Amino acid sequence: MYRLLASAPEDGWAFVQHGDAVMVIRPPYADWSRTFVQPDTVETAILQHGFLSEDRSFPDLASLIDFLKEQINTSRRARGEEVPDAAAIRELFHFAPRYILTEYLDRIKTEVIPNREWNAAESILTDLLGVEIIKKDQELYERTRNLLIRCQEARAEEEERLRELVSREQNPAQFPRISREYGPAVFQLQGSRERRGSLMVGGYG
Amino acid sequence: MIDLFAIATENATAIAEAFAALCADLPPEGLAPLVRYAERVQETGRISINMKQDHLNGFLTSRQHQNTYERAEQTAAETGRPREEILRESLKAFYELRVTFDHSFQDGERFRYGALNIGGMGAITYGEYCVVLQGQVSSGRSQVAYVRADSLKTYMLGPILNETDIRKDATPHAHRHHLATLKHASDVPGCPEDGWPHLLCSSSDCVETIFTGAVSPTDTEVVRMPRPDYDDRMRRALDGSLGTAAEHEKRLLGIFKNVQKELRSNRIPLELVDHVPTTRLGA
Numbered sequence: 082m083y084r085l086l087a088s089a090p091e092d093g094w095a096f097v098q099h100g101d102a103v104m105v106i107r108p109p110y111a112d113w114s115r116t117f118v119q120p121d122t123v124e125t126a127i128l129q130h131g132f133l134s135e136d137r138s139f140p141d142l143a144s145l146i147d148f149l150k151e152q153i154n155t156s157r158r159a160r161g162e163e164v165p166d167a168a169a170i171r172e173l174f175h176f177a178p179r180y181i182l183t184e185y186l187d188r189i190k191t192e193v194i195p196n197r198e199w200n201a202a203e204s205i206l207t208d209l210l211g212v213e214i215i216k217k218d219q220e221l222y223e224r225t226r227n228l229l230i231r232c233q234e235a236r237a238e239e240e241e242r243l244r245e246l247v248s249r250e251q252n253p254a255q256f257p258r259i260s261r262e263y264g265p266a267v268f269q270l271q272g273s274r275e276r277r278g279s280l281m282v283g284g285y286g
Numbered sequence: 287m288i289d290l291f292a293i294a295t296e297n298a299t300a301i302a303e304a305f306a307a308l309c310a311d312l313p314p315e316g317l318a319p320l321v322r323y324a325e326r327v328q329e330t331g332r333i334s335i336n337m338k339q340d341h342l343n344g345f346l347t348s349r350q351h352q353n354t355y356e357r358a359e360q361t362a363a364e365t366g367r368p369r370e371e372i373l374r375e376s377l378k379a380f381y382e383l384r385v386t387f388d389h390s391f392q393d394g395e396r397f398r399y400g401a402l403n404i405g406g407m408g409a410i411t412y413g414e415y416c417v418v419l420q421g422q423v424s425s426g427r428s429q430v431a432y433v434r435a436d437s438l439k440t441y442m443l444g445p446i447l448n449e450t451d452i453r454k455d456a457t458p459h460a461h462r463h464h465l466a467t468l469k470h471a472s473d474v475p476g477c478p479e480d481g482w483p484h485l486l487c488s489s490s491d492c493v494e495t496i497f498t499g500a501v502s503p504t505d506t507e508v509v510r511m512p513r514p515d516y517d518d519r520m521r522r523a524l525d526g527s528l529g530t531a532a533e534h535e536k537r538l539l540g541i542f543k544n545v546q547k548e549l550r551s552n553r554i555p556l557e558l559v560d561h562v563p564t565t566r567l568g569a
Binding site for chain 2: 089091092093094105107108109111113114116118119121122124125126127128129130131132133134150151153154157162164165167169170171172173174176177178181184185188193198201205
């Protein structure tokens, strides 16, 4: 049982009692962001640091954390705050230090591009090219630019492959035996079946 | 009602004499670290206030620090609810303690509470940002007093103020290093010098600073933040950009971005602290 003793809803912070231990829980709710404290710090948190006095219990840590996450949303909605969109969050790139920018590029290379998230990757890389640290660092700038080129090339290759596929389906000359045996109408049939999720061309003959 | 700042001023000689008496009784090898500690506090001691992200964002954007009463007054003005009702609701069982202490002093509702700080993250349990005020904030105003520890825990005997002890301990700015050294006289010799900031100011103990008057972002010397928190938020900015972050993460990233913007536009340095001495889960 986890007993919520005090909270700061807008920030998702909480003083929580579990057995004899009292701890502070805060975003991102990882092990490293959980700290054991003396029980009398709860009083100081309320009296001097603006925490709200609370008294409610949760069966497990996961349900308590879910509650805190939702508290962040509800308290900020109540203030009329909008959820920041991707473009607004991307402004943070301009404050990121070099080692974080390098990590962004690593993740774009190893996760975002292989996942074929072309639009997101191109948009992020284009924004990164405008970041002052990257603009002034030739190595980082080249790396960002090369990733953007690689992303555009990969997208172009993908689009070409799709175009070829469509073109093949629409060209009976690619499949002369099928065309001869079943007539050109079979390709229209195949197209309509594919759209429904099944592929039936040819057979055992 | 008690004039805390007048008492502190009157105590100057007594505190200095107590420090001199402490030093006089020590052998040279015991004296040296205490003198170095006192000098460090005198030279680098600043007022710090730990703030959570929302509090810091409010401080930077509204350009003013608000204490408990000022926050309640603002909420009262916005909602039309009585200020006392808001105070009672937020403090609940602790309302009487807070109000009894503050109302025992002249200008008690104008008190701001901070901690004497010579480095490190301060009272990180209450906020991941340690806002360090410029030296002139404390040296340049008359209404500043330092007491041995958290005033409510130290000088309240249940619902009653321990007037004798606070009258004895209240110290003016010019002698804050004497108070800190008297408090930590037995700890300093066995503590490595890089542990002195944590000895002086942590989540569990501090030399408390009580002061009045407006405080704005222009009074800020530096803001410190633990590097793990900073790195985590910066890394999540990519998830936020990819649309894979949860709603609460996006909201916190939005505030984090605003804090970064405000710090930059106010030319307040953000210092990342690698080592934060606290007890972590599983440590």
